[in-house]
Amino acid sequence: MKSSRSADALLELGGLRTLSTSGRLLLGLFRRRLLWRSFLAMVALFACSGAIIVWAGLSRDGGRRRALSVAPPPSSEPFREASQSVQALRHQLEKVEEESEQLWRRVKWVEQAEEKGRGDGEEYAQFQLTDVPAVDADRVGREDDLADFDGRHVNANSWPQFTPSMPLGPPLRSKHNNRQKAVVDAFRHAWKAYRLHAWGKDELKPVSRSSNEWFGLGLTLVDSLDTLWLMGLEEEWREAREWVARSMEPAQDRYVNLFETTIRVVGGLLGAFHLSQDELFLHRAAELGSRLIPSFQTPSRIPYSDVNLLTGNARPPKWSPDSSVAEVSSIQLEFRDLTHSLGEPSYQEAVDTAMDVLQSRVSGLVPQFVNPKTGDLKHGILTLGARADSYYEYLLKQWLQSGRTEEKFLRWYQVAVEQIETKLVRESEPSQLTFVGELLRNDQFSPKMDHLACFLPGVLALGTHHGLPEGHMELARELMYTCYQMYEQSPTGLSPEITHFNMKPGIGGEDLLIQPLDRHNQLRPETVESLFVLYRLTKDSQYRDWGWRIFQAIEAYTKVPEGGYSSIDNVEDTENPGFRDKMESFFLSETLKYLFLLFCDDDNVLSLDEWVFNTEAHPLPIWSHR
Numbered sequence: 200m201k202s203s204r205s206a207d208a209l210l211e212l213g214g215l216r217t218l219s220t221s222g223r224l225l226l227g228l229f230r231r232r233l234l235w236r237s238f239l240a241m242v243a244l245f246a247c248s249g250a251i252i253v254w255a256g257l258s259r260d261g262g263r264r265r266a267l268s269v270a271p272p273p274s275s276e277p278f279r280e281a282s283q284s285v286q287a288l289r290h291q292l293e294k295v296e297e298e299s300e301q302l303w304r305r306v307k308w309v310e311q312a313e314e315k316g317r318g319d320g321e322e323y324a325q326f327q328l329t330d331v332p333a334v335d336a337d338r339v340g341r342e343d344d345l346a347d348f349d350g351r352h353v354n355a356n357s358w359p360q361f362t363p364s365m366p367l368g369p370p371l372r373s374k375h376n377n378r379q380k381a382v383v384d385a386f387r388h389a390w391k392a393y394r395l396h397a398w399g400k401d402e403l404k405p406v407s408r409s410s411n412e413w414f415g416l417g418l419t420l421v422d423s424l425d426t427l428w429l430m431g432l433e434e435e436w437r438e439a440r441e442w443v444a445r446s447m448e449p450a451q452d453r454y455v456n457l458f459e460t461t462i463r464v465v466g467g468l469l470g471a472f473h474l475s476q477d478e479l480f481l482h483r484a485a486e487l488g489s490r491l492i493p494s495f496q497t498p499s500r501i502p503y504s505d506v507n508l509l510t511g512n513a514r515p516p517k518w519s520p521d522s523s524v525a526e527v528s529s530i531q532l533e534f535r536d537l538t539h540s541l542g543e544p545s546y547q548e549a550v551d552t553a554m555d556v557l558q559s560r561v562s563g564l565v566p567q568f569v570n571p572k573t574g575d576l577k578h579g580i581l582t583l584g585a586r587a588d589s590y591y592e593y594l595l596k597q598w599l600q601s602g603r604t605e606e607k608f609l610r611w612y613q614v615a616v617e618q619i620e621t622k623l624v625r626e627s628e629p630s631q632l633t634f635v636g637e638l639l640r641n642d643q644f645s646p647k648m649d650h651l652a653c654f655l656p657g658v659l660a661l662g663t664h665h666g667l668p669e670g671h672m673e674l675a676r677e678l679m680y681t682c683y684q685m686y687e688q689s690p691t692g693l694s695p696e697i698t699h700f701n702m703k704p705g706i707g708g709e710d711l712l713i714q715p716l717d718r719h720n721q722l723r724p725e726t727v728e729s730l731f732v733l734y735r736l737t738k739d740s741q742y743r744d745w746g747w748r749i750f751q752a753i754e755a756y757t758k759v760p761e762g763g764y765s766s767i768d769n770v771e772d773t774e775n776p777g778f779r780d781k782m783e784s785f786f787l788s789e790t791l792k793y794l795f796l797l798f799c800d801d802d803n804v805l806s807l808d809e810w811v812f813n814t815e816a817h818p819l820p821i822w823s824h825r
Contacts, residue, residue, distance in 0.1 A: 363810070363820070364803040367476050370428045370436045371804070378747060378798040383430050385754065385764075386791050389782065390427075390435060392762025393419055399446055405763025406780040414455045414464070416487075417447055422463045422788035424471035424480070425817055429804070430795060443468075444479055449487045452509040457494045457502055458526035460487070462815040463784060465533045469540070470817030481540055488537050488546060495549040499574030500556055502527055502549075521568040521577055527553055528565075529589035531597055532813045539822060554597075558611060563618035564638075565590055581638040583623065584649030584697075589814040591615050592658050599665060599811045602823030612662070616671065619655075624674070627700040627710040632684060633677035634700050646700040650723050653682035654814075657729035664736050664807065679733055682726045683745045685711065692752030693720045693770045713771060719779070721766045722757060724789030724816065731797040735807060746797045753790075789816035 365371070375383060389403075397403040397410035401418035404411055420439050427436045465484050472480035493511040494502035503513035504522045515521065531550040538547035556574045557565070567586035568577040583591065594615060598608035623635050625646065635652050637645040659675035685694040688711050697717035701710055727746055734742035756776050757764045764786060768777030793816060796805060810818040 364806055365801075367474060369475070370431045370433045371474075372431050373801065373804065376798060376800060378743075378750075379795055382750065382791055382795045382798065383432075385750075385758075386426065386430060386787060386795075387432075388758070389763050389787055389791075390423070390432075392759070393782075393787075394438075395762065399442055402784060403763050403782045404780045405759040405761070405765050405782050406778050408761065411781070414460055415451050415453060416449070416455070416460065416464050417442060418463055419782075419784040419787060421447075421467040421471075422784040422815065424467050425474055426787055426792045426795075428471065428474045429792065440477070440479065443483055447483060449483070449490055450509050452507065454505045454507050454514070455491075456526075457491055457504055457506055457513075458523070458530055460491060461530040461533050462813055462817075463788070465491070465537070466813045466815050466817035466819075467788065469533060469536050469819060470813075472540070473818065473820055484537060485541055485543075488534065492534075492545065492549055495553065497571045499571055500549075500552045501569055501571040501574050502530075502553060503571050515571065519568070520570060520572075522571050523586040524557070524565050524567055524569050524576070525586050525589045527569060527571075528557060529593050529814050531593055532600055532811065532819055535597070535600060536819045558607075562611070563614045564622065579640050581623070582649070583619070583635050583652040583655060584637070584647075585651055588649070588651045588654060591619075592654055592814055595658055595662050596811050596813075599661070600819065600821060602821055603665065604823075613667070616659070616662075620674065625700070625702065628702055628704045629707065630710045632681045632700065632710050633674070634681050634698075635678065636700070646702050648681075648698050648700065650682075650685065650694050650696055650698075651725055653678070653685075653725040653729055655729070656682060657732035660729070660733050660736050661807065675729075675733065679729055679742070682729065683749075686726065686745075686749055686752065689713075689770045690773050691720075691756045691767075691770045691776055692748060693756060693767070693776075694723075694726065695719065695770050696721065696723075718769050718771055719767065720757070720770050721781075721783055722753065722764060722786040722790055724785055724793055727790060727793045727797060728812075728816065731793045732807070734797055735802060743797060746794055750794055785815060792816050 389405075392405055392408070393403045396405075396408040397419070399417050399420065400410035401413040401416065402411040403419060420442060424436075424439055424443075427439060465487055468480045468484035468487070472478070472484065487508075490508045490511065491506055494504075494506040494513045496513065497503060501522060504516045504526060506513040531554060534546040534550040538544055557569065557576075560574060560576055564581045565587055566576050566579045566581060568579065569575070570577065581587075591612070594608050594612035598605060598612065601608070603609070619635065622638060624633060625636055625644070626633055627646070634646070634648045635655060637647050639645055656675040656679040659671040659678070663669060663672040663675070682694075685698050686692055688709070689695065695713045695718045697714070699712040699714060699717075701708055701712060727749060730742045730746045730749075733739065734746075753764065756770075756773070757767055757778075759765050759778065763782050766779040766781050766783065768779060770776065805812075805818050809821055811821055812818055
């Protein structure tokens, strides 16, 4: 029964459920319709060609008559009209061929789902591909001139329209309260500096008023698109869209990181597409996605970390033969959304296969590294911090993205949370702050917690909202308080990158310890992200108050007066925190966006029942609302 439901879900998502019972008949009818349209177009094409030939003959004959008379020369208008008709008919023929190809892709996908559904009882998503089909980057998303492309709505022949409870289309127009206005002002301050000193570059260096290039993809600009949309910044939105249309160039002879490019750039384009319904962004996402997918062509189907956008060559990072577990398991939401936006199954097949390979080798807590050639995990530190964090986040969110239909993700998530609770959760002394630590290679516990791990309260609360145990919400509240204390107990009111906790009872002292190498702040979003989720689900106003204090600390210690915001070196130094001259793209994409949403009074704005956020805060629709 489970495999049948899985196959039915895929059929319904493809809009082809009827093919499961009468597919051959419907397909035959559709093919005959396409052939009939092709036949009519061909007849019209030949007719127009004949008309041009006849008119050319008459024109030549008229030329001979002009030698004997003073009649005016014939107009060239019929030539232009006939030529335009031929071009239009050729375009129609190309469209018919494209529709036929898309239909065959979907039918093949559905047939695989049906076959697996009638088979050995395993879910279709566990189907192991013998190869990952490549997508032609020169065909997908190609427009004669993207700069003039003005697609404002989803292709009617693609997946069903998304109908959320908030308006889509032009940038959102809503009334902002005073705290939201302050966040918008902060965004404008950062955006103005980026526009002046780093336009189209990956990152702003606000102190030196210069830029930094990483991938050459306009990282900050693309990462900020849906934030511009949400804040209703129409002029800035139009200017950014123009850059994406005219200046963005995915086909570059350079290696990029698969994970960062997917979550920031592909995710940013998809978020902008779903909010604005402007197909330009979907075309760009498809073009870039097709250049990233060669990363998955490895013996194990675990992707390499880096890929060349022009050649398609993929490789591990220069410093290791391994890929980070978080990186290979935190690109799924974006690639699965590409499949369901384009009707192209290869994207979802690639990431689903990678997840299945991981899960065949581990259950519960995962180490930080995996070898893409063998698929073997490198046993080491178990952490919810760097190189493992978003693996756990995406387990829950893939289940939510599927409309809570793909049960395997829920099972994997529940096992992981159980082991987090039993192996990693501890309390500090003397205040009994609940925190998440790490297990070292010898199973020794380390009371070290990255700021990155503060994503966990929001994820736990989101799971409870969707029916998971209330105990998860209790743990979420306790961890949320601890994450806030990482800010509150710092002299600047800003959290360090890493915090250590005192676990020795009876000796007094502080619960939180900051080591010299860990005291920098990168304007990270994880704490305000969780504050947004907990406030949205509980309506406890303390979460808003905590977020406002964090925002005030950002304004006080990271704002560069001439423009922009900068990471700082030392959260314990109120006199000279030390600008690092770097404004991460996630500050605009995540930190300010989540603060804006935290202070939003309308729960229909990106409802947590209709949208799921990727790990870069880009909203993607839950499939049951498509």
